[in-house]
Structures are given as C-alpha cells and as structure tokens.
Amino acid sequence: MAIVELKNVAKRYGSSGSNAVENFNLTTRDGEFVVLVGPSGCGKSTTMRMIAGLERNTDGEILIGGRDVSQVPPKERDIAMVFQSYALYPHMTVAENMAFSLKLKKRSATEIKAQVDDAARTLGIEQLLERKPRELSGGQRQRVALGRAIVRSPQVFLMDEPLSNLDAKLRVDMRAEIVKLHKRLKVTTFYVTHDQVEAMTMGERIVVMKDGQIQQIDTPINLYEHPANRFVAGFIGNPSMNFLRASHVDGVLEGEGFRLTLDPAHAKTMAARAGDVWVGVRPEHLEDTDGEGNAIAGEVEVVETLGSVTVVQLRVGERFVTAQLSGHRRIEVGERLTLGCASDKLHLFDVESDEVIARNSVSALNAVAT
Numbered sequence: 001m002a003i004v005e006l007k008n009v010a011k012r013y014g015s016s017g018s019n020a021v022e023n024f025n026l027t028t029r030d031g032e033f034v035v036l037v038g039p040s041g042c043g044k045s046t047t048m049r050m051i052a053g054l055e056r057n058t059d060g061e062i063l064i065g066g067r068d069v070s071q072v073p074p075k076e077r078d079i080a081m082v083f084q085s086y087a088l089y090p091h092m093t094v095a096e097n098m099a100f101s102l103k104l105k106k107r108s109a110t111e112i113k114a115q116v117d118d119a120a121r122t123l124g125i126e127q128l129l130e131r132k133p134r135e136l137s138g139g140q141r142q143r144v145a146l147g148r149a150i151v152r153s154p155q156v157f158l159m160d161e162p163l164s165n166l167d168a169k170l171r172v173d174m175r176a177e178i179v180k181l182h183k184r185l186k187v188t189t190f191y192v193t194h195d196q197v198e199a200m201t202m203g204e205r206i207v208v209m210k211d212g213q214i215q216q217i218d219t220p221i222n223l224y225e226h227p228a229n230r231f232v233a234g235f236i237g238n239p240s241m242n243f244l245r246a247s248h249v250d251g252v253l254e255g256e257g258f259r260l261t262l263d264p265a266h267a268k269t270m271a272a273r274a275g276d277v278w279v280g281v282r283p284e285h286l287e288d289t290d291g292e293g294n295a296i297a298g299e300v301e302v303v304e305t306l307g308s309v310t311v312v313q314l315r316v317g318e319r320f321v322t323a324q325l326s327g328h329r330r331i332e333v334g335e336r337l338t339l340g341c342a343s344d345k346l347h348l349f350d351v352e353s354d355e356v357i358a359r360n361s362v363s364a365l366n367a368v369a370t
C-alpha cells in the first residue's frame with residue numbers, strides 16, 4: 001500500500017505538438033481506488049504508463065510512498081499492471097503464469113505455491129491452475145491476469161481498461177469482483193475506463209479527463225450533483241444531461257419552448273449577471289406537470305418503453321430534450337407534452353467558458369472527498 005502523488009505531471013510525445021497529458025495533480029489516499037475516465041485519446045493510458053515508469057514524464061514529479069520515482073525503472077516501482085489484453089504466456093499453465101514474477105524474484109517453491117494457491121482461491125480459479133490459457137474463456141483469462149498481479153502483493157495496482165474485452169454481463173460481474181477484491185486487499189489502485197457507468201460504480205474518487213486535462217476530481221455523487229463544467233455534466237449520467245440556451249431576466253430563464261424559475265439561491269448568484277446562460281437539466285429530473293412554474297413544452301418525437309422507466313424525446317424549439325419518466329407511461333409520438341423540473345435540480349453554465357455558475361461555487365467545486 002502507498003500514497004501516490006502526481007505533481008504538475010505532463011507528457012509530450014516527440015518534440016512538437018500539444019501535451020498528451022498536462023498539469024496533472026492528484027494525491028491518493030493510502031489504499032484508495034481512483035478511476036480515470038474520459039473519452040478515447042484523453043491521456044488515461046499515458047498517465048498510467050508514467051506512473052508505471054513505462055513512459056518518462058516530460059514535466060512534474062511522481063512520488064510513490066513518498067519516494068520520487070522519476071529515476072526508478074518500472075520493475076523497481078513495486079507496481080502490478082493489468083491491461084485489456086491479458087498477455088498471458090500461452091505455453092505456460094495458469095499456475096505457471098501466476099508464479100512467473102515470483103520465480104524471477106527467486107522465491108522458494110513453497111512460498112510461490114502458497115501465494116498462487118491463495119490468489120487462486122481469492123479469484124475462484126483453483127480448478128483452472130493446470131490449464132493453458134487457450135483452454136480458458138475470456139473472463140477466466142482476465143481472472144488469471146488479475147491473479148498474476150495479486151501474487152506480487154504490490155504497493156500499487158494499475159488497471160487499464162481490464163474489462164473491455166468481456167461481454168456486457170461478464171463486465172458487470174467482474175467489476176463487482178474487482179471492487180470486492182480491493183476491499184479485501186486495500187491496495188492503492190488506479191483503474192482506467194472510458195465507461196462512465198463503470199467509473200461511477202467502482203471509483204472512490206473519479207478523475208474526469210478530456211484532451212489531456214483534468215476536468216474534475218471528485219466522488220461519484222459529487223460529480224453527478226455538482227459537475228464543474230458542461231463537459232463533466234454531459235459525460236456523467238445516462239441518458240445525458242440536457243442543455244438549453246436561455247436568456248436570464250430576474251431569476252427567470254427563458255427560451256423557445258421553456259420557462260424556468262430559479263430557486264432563491266441561484267437567483268441571487270445570477271442577479272449580477274446579464275445575458276445568456278446554459279441551463280442543464282438531467283432527464284431523470286423532468287416530470288409530467290400541469291405547466292405551472294417550471295416548464296419545458298414540446299412535441300414528442302420518440303418514446304422508449306423500458307418497463308421501469310419511459311424515455312421520451314421532445315422537440316423543444318430547435319433542440320431535443322430527453323426525459324426519463326418513472327414507470328410505464330402511455331405517451332404517443334406527436335402528442336404535446338409539458339415537463340417540469342424542481343428549481344433546485346437545475347444546473348447553470350457560463351456560455352463563454354462552459355464552467356458552472358454555482359450557488360456556492362467554491363464549496364461545490366472543491367468538495368473533494370477525504
């Protein structure tokens with residue numbers, strides 16, 4: 001176990017072009033499970049490879065357990081990595097694959113057997129120990145890859161999209177298992193995914209990245225309730241948050257097809273601001289209404305009946321608004337619908353910067369879980 005610190009870490013590949021990772025600052029807790037999430041190409045793997053020592057950081061410092069590791073080669077960083085490709089040795093059995101790193105370290109046969117058996121029991125793969133990788137399913141192979149990482153009892157686990165090759169059902173099972181495993185082993189873990197649901201369900205803290213830059217570091221619930229900008233707001237949550245451009249006058253936001261009244265705290269923050277804002281509304285916060293107070297009205301274009309919820313797409317002026325209504329609703333395409341949203345569920349964003357205009361911007365943005 002160890003605290004991992006990244007201070008102003010940056011990476012530039014080659015001599016020209018922009019940074020793949022820029023100004024990355026994060027200090028983990030000892031034993032924390034940190035998820036890096038963001039679209040493809042945002043710099044997640046580069047960050048992991050710098051922590052592992054497979055890539056030199058162009059700038060900044062990386063400390064593991066208080067030790068500056070910039071001059072420390074990967075194999076001396078006491079880190080175990082698990083990747084999307086399992087990279088098992090095909091000619092070795094499961095047991096031999098798992099034992100390999102301990103053999104290199106010249107551990108005794110008895111110790112190696114004890115470690116491998118223990119990891120195999122933890123992962124429920126005892127009955128597979130004598131098989132070769134080709135005799136395993138994808139899920140079993142990924143378990144072996146995890147087992148190989150566990151036997152090393154590293155200070156830090158780095159997992160880069162380890163579940164991407166598995167089918168949807170297996171991914172859900174495996175992500176729960178990795179969380180349980182972490183609760184048991186309590187090893188500081190960096191976990192990379194591009195899937196926001198995986199990030200939300202697994203991370204104690206989540207680092208949301210875009211174009212090499214950290215957008216926000218927060219707990220899952222804070223990301224959902226207090227997104228720092230329009231990117232995070234749209235990335236976290238499914239279906240995605242709706243954004244409507246509105247003109248603001250005296251605590252009322254208006255645009256074609258909608259009129260929303262701000263709660264007193266928001267209205268106070270907005271009092272000093274003239275001009276347009278982006279108003280963000282999550283689909284699950286919209287409800288059928290009689291049209292009083294807060295209302296968004298439009299024509300129904302799509303109805304998706306999922307049983308537990310009904311997802312509706314409305315055309316509101318030039319835009320589409322998605323609403324997720326609880327239960328099964330009898331709503332017809334072409335019908336006019338009026339939806340309301342509690343005023344304390346509205347999110348406001350600056351039209352220039354896309355940054356949140358928060359009621360209590362300081363506390364909301366800096367609310368980092370400890």
Ligand SMILES: Nc1ncnc2c1ncn2[C@@H]1O[C@H](COP(=O)(O)OP(=O)(O)O)[C@@H](O)[C@H]1O
Pocket residue numbers: 013014020038039040041042043044045046047
């Ligand atoms: N070895 C490399 N040489 C040059 N550019 C790279 C290299 N690896 C990654 N990049 C670039 O760095 C950026 C971040 O990539 P990466 O860290 O792999 O993103 P992610 O893992 O989030 O998909 C991308 O623009 C990618 O093209």
Ligand SMILES: [Mg+2]
Pocket residue numbers: 044045046160
């Ligand atoms: Mg990657």
